[in-house]
Amino acid sequence: xxxxxxxxxxxRLAWRQLVFDKTKLFAAICGVLFACVLVFMxxxxxxxxxxxxxxxxxxxxxxxxxxxxxTEAMWRPTRFNRSELMRTLGHPDVASAYPMYLSLAQFKNIxxxxxxxxxxxxxxxxxxLLAVEAIIEKRTELRLxxxxxxxxxxxxxxxxxxxLLDAGKNSTEINDYKLKIIGLFRLGVSFAADGNVMTSDQNxxxxxxxxxxxxxxxxxxxxxxxxxxxxxxxDLKSRxxxxxxxxxxxxxxxxxxxxxxxxxxxxxxxxxxxxxxxxVGMVIVYQILFTDITNHLNEFATLKAMGYKHGYFIRVxxxxxxxxxxxxFLPGFLMSLGLxxxxxxxxxMPMPMTPHKVFTVxxxxxxxxxxxxxxxxxxxxxxxxxxxx
Amino acid sequence: xxxxxxxxxxxxxxxSGELKNTVLKNVDLTIHAGEIVIMTGPSGxxxxxxxxxxxxxxxxxxxxxxxxxxxxxxxxxxxxxxxxQQIGYIFQQHNLLKSLTAVQNVAMALEMHPGLSETQRLxxxxxxxxxxxxxxxxxxxxxQLSGGQRQRVSIxxxxxxxxxxxxxxxxxASLDKHSGQDAVGVLKKLAKEAGTTxxxxxxxxxxLDIADRIVELEDxxxx
Numbered sequence: 001x002x003x004x005x006x007x008x009x010x011x012r013l014a015w016r017q018l019v020f021d022k023t024k025l026f027a028a029i030c031g032v033l034f035a036c037v038l039v040f041m042x043x044x045x046x047x048x049x050x051x052x053x054x055x056x057x058x059x060x061x062x063x064x065x066x067x068x069x070x071t072e073a074m075w076r077p078t079r080f081n082r083s084e085l086m087r088t089l090g091h092p093d094v095a096s097a098y099p100m101y102l103s104l105a106q107f108k109n110i111x112x113x114x115x116x117x118x119x120x121x122x123x124x125x126x127x128x129l130l131a132v133e134a135i136i137e138k139r140t141e142l143r144l145x146x147x148x149x150x151x152x153x154x155x156x157x158x159x160x161x162x163x164l165l166d167a168g169k170n171s172t173e174i175n176d177y178k179l180k181i182i183g184l185f186r187l188g189v190s191f192a193a194d195g196n197v198m199t200s201d202q203n204x205x206x207x208x209x210x211x212x213x214x215x216x217x218x219x220x221x222x223x224x225x226x227x228x229x230x231x232x233x234x235d236l237k238s239r240x241x242x243x244x245x246x247x248x249x250x251x252x253x254x255x256x257x258x259x260x261x262x263x264x265x266x267x268x269x270x271x272x273x274x275x276x277x278x279x280v281g282m283v284i285v286y287q288i289l290f291t292d293i294t295n296h297l298n299e300f301a302t303l304k305a306m307g308y309k310h311g312y313f314i315r316v317x318x319x320x321x322x323x324x325x326x327x328x329f330l331p332g333f334l335m336s337l338g339l340x341x342x343x344x345x346x347x348x349m350p351m352p353m354t355p356h357k358v359f360t361v362x363x364x365x366x367x368x369x370x371x372x373x374x375x376x377x378x379x380x381x382x383x384x385x386x387x388x389x
Numbered sequence: 390x391x392x393x394x395x396x397x398x399x400x401x402x403x404x405s406g407e408l409k410n411t412v413l414k415n416v417d418l419t420i421h422a423g424e425i426v427i428m429t430g431p432s433g434x435x436x437x438x439x440x441x442x443x444x445x446x447x448x449x450x451x452x453x454x455x456x457x458x459x460x461x462x463x464x465x466x467x468x469x470x471x472x473x474q475q476i477g478y479i480f481q482q483h484n485l486l487k488s489l490t491a492v493q494n495v496a497m498a499l500e501m502h503p504g505l506s507e508t509q510r511l512x513x514x515x516x517x518x519x520x521x522x523x524x525x526x527x528x529x530x531x532x533q534l535s536g537g538q539r540q541r542v543s544i545x546x547x548x549x550x551x552x553x554x555x556x557x558x559x560x561x562a563s564l565d566k567h568s569g570q571d572a573v574g575v576l577k578k579l580a581k582e583a584g585t586t587x588x589x590x591x592x593x594x595x596x597l598d599i600a601d602r603i604v605e606l607e608d609x610x611x612x
Contacts, residue, residue, distance in 0.1 A: 019488075302486075
């Protein structure tokens with residue numbers, strides 16, 4: 001038999017048997033689709049978590065970043081002395097060094113007066129430490145006393161801020177300190193904070209009366225144009241105290257992501273969900289393939305009596321598994337695409353459908369169906385023509 | 390004349406030890422090319438077991454069974470598959486593939502024959518279905534056919550590969566008298582045209598007249 005027919009014949013038989021019973025085919029596709037959507041959602045939430053966790057570092061406008069070694073992630077920083085940051089200015093290639101203050105705080109919903117925790121960023125507005133256009137535009141107004149900008153991508157529980165601002169209601173409290181919201185920007189929420197507020201370093205110290213200007217959370221350094229960031233980093237590392245980390249931009253983003261991936265249990269939770277989805281999907285496909293073989297046992301035995309080899313039936317089962325994988329994946333992918341949009345609108349966290357994710361899930365579904373086929377295969381041994389006729 | 394099937398001293402039993410149940414005892418039978426032999430006998434006499442051994446579906450361990458020149462006692466799986474491909478088998482139930490049309494079902498027997506194109510396979514299958522009188526049922530699925538028509542499809546399937554031997558196990562058991570006689574009539578006509586050897590197992594006495602020779606098996610012994 002030529003190699004083309006070697007796969008084509010069993011594939012064709014598998015296909016004809018699949019489409020013959022439309023109801024069962026539909027049920028089988030639903031099973032694969034279910035697993036597919038489950039895995040897509042788990043991976044989507046996981047990636048969205050990692051991405052949103054890194055949404056603040058991604059917008060950081062600087063070349064090198066100082067953080068205390070005990071700082072595991074930006075939402076829970078350990079403070080260090082501002083003098084440590086200022087020492088870096090002694091390096092000839094360092095153009096500027098600015099402190100950034102971070103803290104979680106209670107934000108009062110202007111409408112309902114309920115309080116909810118968000119992240120407050122405080123820095124000199126002239127330093128443009130966050131590369132967000134809307135913040136840079138409000139530079140001058142932010143210098144005023146008791147003013148702040150509010151992140152529009154914050155969860156809706158903080159109140160419909162745009163509508164409130166349009167209506168002139170801009171007075172609220174953060175940590176029971178009264179201030180005015182003078183504008184909006186977009187940064188994105190993370191699992192650590194449901195919202196963000198940006199204010200000047202001076203206002204930050206007013207809101208958090210227990211904080212001191214010389215105790216900073218992150219130091220952001222810009223180097224002179226044309227200088228080698230890696231070299232400056234190495235130079236500074238040898239000069240600074242050992243309790244600070246000095247990161248490049250990429251290292252900072254990676255550091256923040258790996259915290260959520262490894263230190264926090266969230267990576268594990270979603271990994272577990274993915275595996276459960278695949279196991280459930282595999283059991284469903286296995287059940288379907290198994291009953292399918294059982295129903296066709298008679299036919300398989302007949303073909304065996306006609307001289308078909310055992311390998312032919314193995315290829316039939318694998319072909320069925322393959323078709324189910326494809327037929328379930330396509331609608332599963334489309335449905336997940338819709339659910340991603342829905343989840344984005346509900347959780348206000350970005351959920352991109354990347355080609356890499358599509359490919360990963362497809363491989364998952366394919367191997368899920370293949371292992372289901374492998375499990376169902378032992379039923380084929382029962383197709384013995386001598387025992388059936 | 391060539392000996393198509395040669396059986397000497399064949400014994401077969403199920404189970405072992407005290408539960409050993411001997412089905413065939415020292416059976417001898419020779420069938421020559423082109424012969425139509427009917428084997429009759431009461432249920433449980435071992436007819437079907439005998440047929441499955443000849444058809445290389447069951448492994449026999451005692452005696453000699455030579456089919457188309459191949460020794461089948463203690464033969465390899467490969468040798469048995471080769472023999473199966475040269476034999477047309479007609480079952481008690483039609484055993485057609487539910488999801489395939491009549492012509493596709495018949496063509497399944499040709500998929501193992503290398504060197505045929507898809508068009509040739511379908512053409513030969515359609516021709517064979519015409520010969521069994523189903524010209525107008527080529528694209529019907531088994532559940533759209535009557536019992537007699539289904540059995541005629543399975544006769545077409547058994548014959549389409551031009552086998553040297555056709556084995557039939559109670560082909561008329563699920564048919565009424567008229568369609569049963571129709572089916573075996575067609576079988577006999579086509580077999581005689583092609584010089585095919587037929588071994589037909591039945592206890593349907595209404596079709597004995599198609600045979601060249603009748604063999605009776607009772608309690609595992611040929612009488």
